[in-house]
Amino acid sequence: MTTSQQDKPAVVCVFCGSVGGNDPAHLESARALARAFHENNVQLVYGGGTAGMMGELARTLVKLSGPQAAHGVIPRALVKVEEGYKDSQELDPAAATESAQREQAGGKAPERVLPDPMDKTTLFKESEYGVTTIVPDMHTRKRLMATKVLEGGPGSGFVALAGGFGTMEEVMEMTTWNQLGIHGVGVVLVNIKGFYDGLLAWVKNAVKEGYISPANAEILVEAKDISKVLTKLRDYKVSNGRMQLNWGQE
Structure with a gap:
């Protein structure tokens, strides 16, 4: 982390379901996490969904902290x-940048958005879901979300609430990136009512069978309560079993 990042707010990417599930405890965990972000000036990056866990998380945070606190990243197909998003206005990033500059200079702007440096992206105006960037594909989505996290201040990282295949794929990819030395921030599983007990049991078995080192088993951190999530991200220590690879700008 650079010296300039020390003064930046934490940026946390949350992976979670696009549906609410059958147990209201999981939707409540999304609301509780949003409240924790608001109280600790944490900025959210998420998959841009407007329903289920994702929608509940973003809407709750925007109500508390305003639209600049939540940044959704969603592929155009979704x-x-x-x-x-059915009635949302799509904006060209160059025009959005000019609009923001006019507002900063004191001129009236029709809307305020966050321009993004990634190629082939467009934006939605601010909404109850925050600022949304539309990207061409899933790979660009994941790379942009990770980039936002790695540009954040102390305590930035990745968190998984309850979800399905997509949530599992995303959190395991970020765990793998940590093991490979691509990033060194925390990856936290929010294990409400034992939702991730099976995954954590698999990690222990993989260590026993010799597929994961005991040190790298600690890359994926469990939090059984929302109140522990941000502390675990702030206190996260990188594994001494990670690969020491030079990834350059990848």
Whole structure:
């Protein structure tokens, strides 16, 4: 982390379901995490969904902290199936940048958005879900979310609430990136009511069978309560079993 990042707010990417699930405890965990972000000036990056866990998390945080606190990143193909975006106005990033500059200079701007440096992206105006960046594909989405986290201040990292295949794939990829030395921030599983007991048991078995080192088993951190999540991210220590590879700008 650079010296300039020390004064920046933490940026936490949250992976979670696009549906609410059958147990209301999981939706409540999304609301509780949003409240914790608000109280600790943490900025959210998430998958841009407007329903389920994702929508609940983003809406709750925006109500508390304003739209600049939440940044959704969603592939264009998924925008078409998100009810929350059906009436949204799509903006060209260059025009959005000019609009923001006019507002900063004292001129009236029709809307305020966060321009993004990634190629082939467009934006939605601010909404109850925060600022949304539309990207061309899933790979760009994950790379942009990770980039936002790694640009954040102390305590930045990745968190998984309850979810399905997509949530599992995303959190395990960030765990793998940590093992490979691509990043060194925390990856926290929020294990509400034993939701991730099976995954944690698999990690222990993989260590026993020799596929994961005991040191690297600690890359994936468990939090059984929302109140522990930000502390675990702030206190995270990188594994001494990680690969020491030079990834350059990848």
